[in-house]
Each structure stands twice: as structure tokens, then as C-alpha cells.
Amino acid sequence: MAAGKQQKGLDDDLRSHLRAATMAAHDLLDHAMQEASGWQQREDYARFLELQHAARAPIEDWLDAHAPDGLNPPHQTPLIAHDLAALGRPAPEPAPMFTIGRTGAGHALGAAWVLAGSALGNRSIAKQVRRIGGGAWPMAFLGDDAMLGFWQALRSRIEQHPGTDEAEGATDAATAVFAHFLALAEKAQTAEAVA
Numbered sequence: 701m702a703a704g705k706q707q708k709g710l711d712d713d714l715r716s717h718l719r720a721a722t723m724a725a726h727d728l729l730d731h732a733m734q735e736a737s738g739w740q741q742r743e744d745y746a747r748f749l750e751l752q753h754a755a756r757a758p759i760e761d762w763l764d765a766h767a768p769d770g771l772n773p774p775h776q777t778p779l780i781a782h783d784l785a786a787l788g789r790p791a792p793e794p795a796p797m798f799t800i801g802r803t804g805a806g807h808a809l810g811a812a813w814v815l816a817g818s819a820l821g822n823r824s825i826a827k828q829v830r831r832i833g834g835g836a837w838p839m840a841f842l843g844d845d846a847m848l849g850f851w852q853a854l855r856s857r858i859e860q861h862p863g864t865d866e867a868e869g870a871t872d873a874a875t876a877v878f879a880h881f882l883a884l885a886e887k888a889q890t891a892e893a894v895a
């Protein structure tokens with residue numbers, strides 16, 4: 701890569717760049733998760749939480765191993781396990797290991813953005829779940845304030861113009877995390893269609 705390109709960076713801030721780069725993947729994931737389970741019934745909500753737990757567990761492990769201080773979001777799998785237990789379900793087997801090869805600039809930032817940014821979507825899902833479940837369904841995961849706190853802190857890192865290397869690494873990692881979630885959601889969607 702030319703040195704000039706490395707120094708130039710992006711026209712957008714990193715958050716706008718990541719949102720644009722993963723918009724199609726997010727739409728596919730949203731659709732697949734609604735098809736695989738949704739949250740209209742208590743059973744659906746339990747399957748939604750199982751998918752979230754299975755998908756997040758290896759990414760949390762990856763971030764534990766690779767993220768520097770300040771870029772490792774709070775773990776949410778214990779909250780999801782708590783909600784599942786309240787619904788009478790054990791935590792599922794984690795998805796196979798998540799990896800993006802040799803770790804480089806921006807990778808932890810991109811993976812952290814996906815997990816933390818999903819707390820924004822969770823806020824709108826929480827409103828629906830509270831209404832549908834009449835306030836009786838467990839919502840430790842969807843109502844997690846610690847992740848929203850992490851998100852606020854992360855904003856100062858991602859609402860800036862990054863260098864090219866960091867932007868490319870963050871985009872690769874974010875894309876890989878979305879692909880990881882999507883693979884599981886599509887598997888669950890197929891299982892649901894067969895059932």
C-alpha cells in the first residue's frame with residue numbers, strides 16, 4: 701500500500717464508514733434473526749436469546765485475548781444466561797471459535813463497535829419485548845446499561861477520522877463479526893423452517 705494512501709485516511713468518520721460498509725449485512729442479519737426466532741412468543745424470545753448467547757460467546761473470548769484496555773466491551777453472555785435460566789432454559793453450546801487471522805490495527809475496534817452498537821438495536825427490541833411480554837419476561841441482556849455506558853465511551857474513538865490501516869482493519873473485523881452472526885442465524889432459520 702502506498703504511504704500516501706496510509707496517511708490520507710477516510711472522508712467519513714469511522715462510525716459512518718462502518719455503518720455504510722455493514723449496512724447490507726445488518727439488514728440481512730436483522731431479517732434472518734426475525735425469521736429464525738423473532739420474539740413474539742415466550743418460546744421465540746428464548747430462541748432469540750440462545751442465538752445471541754451462542755454467537756457472542758466466542759467473540760467475547762476473542763476480545764478477551766486481543767482487545768487492549770478500553771476496547772473490550774462488558775460481557776453480555778452472563779446476562780443472557782441469566783435470562784435463559786429465568787425462562788427455564790440452559791445456556792446453549794457456544795458457536796465454533798471466532799477468528800480473523802493475524803490480529804492487526806483496527807480489528808479490536810471493529811469487533812467492539814459491532815457488539816456495542818448492537819445495544820442501540822437492543823433498546824428498540826426491548827421496547828417490543830416489554831410490551832409483548834407484559835413486562836414479565838426477563839430482560840437483563842436487552843436492558844444492559846453497562847454496554848450502553850461502554851458505547852458512550854467508544855463513541856469518542858469512532859466518531860473521528862481514522863487512518864487507512866485502522867479503517868481497513870476495523871471494517872474487516874466488523875464484517876467478520878456480522879458474517880459470524882449471520883451464519884448462525886441462517887442455520888437457526890433453516891432449523892426453524894424444517895420444524
Ligand code: HEM
Pocket residue numbers: 715719726729730731733734813814815816817818819820821822824825877878881
Ligand atoms: C433482529 C435483530 C436486530 C434488530 C431488529 C436491530 C436493529 C437495530 C436498530 C434499530 C439500530 C439503530 C439504532 C439507533 O440508531 O438508535 C441498530 C444499529 C446497530 N446494530 Fe442492530 N439490530 C439487530 C441485530 C443486531 C445484531 C445481532 C448486531 C451485532 C452482531 C447488531 C449490530 C448493530 C450495530 C453495530 C448498529 C449500529 C451502531 C451505530 O449506529 O454505530 N444488530 N440495530
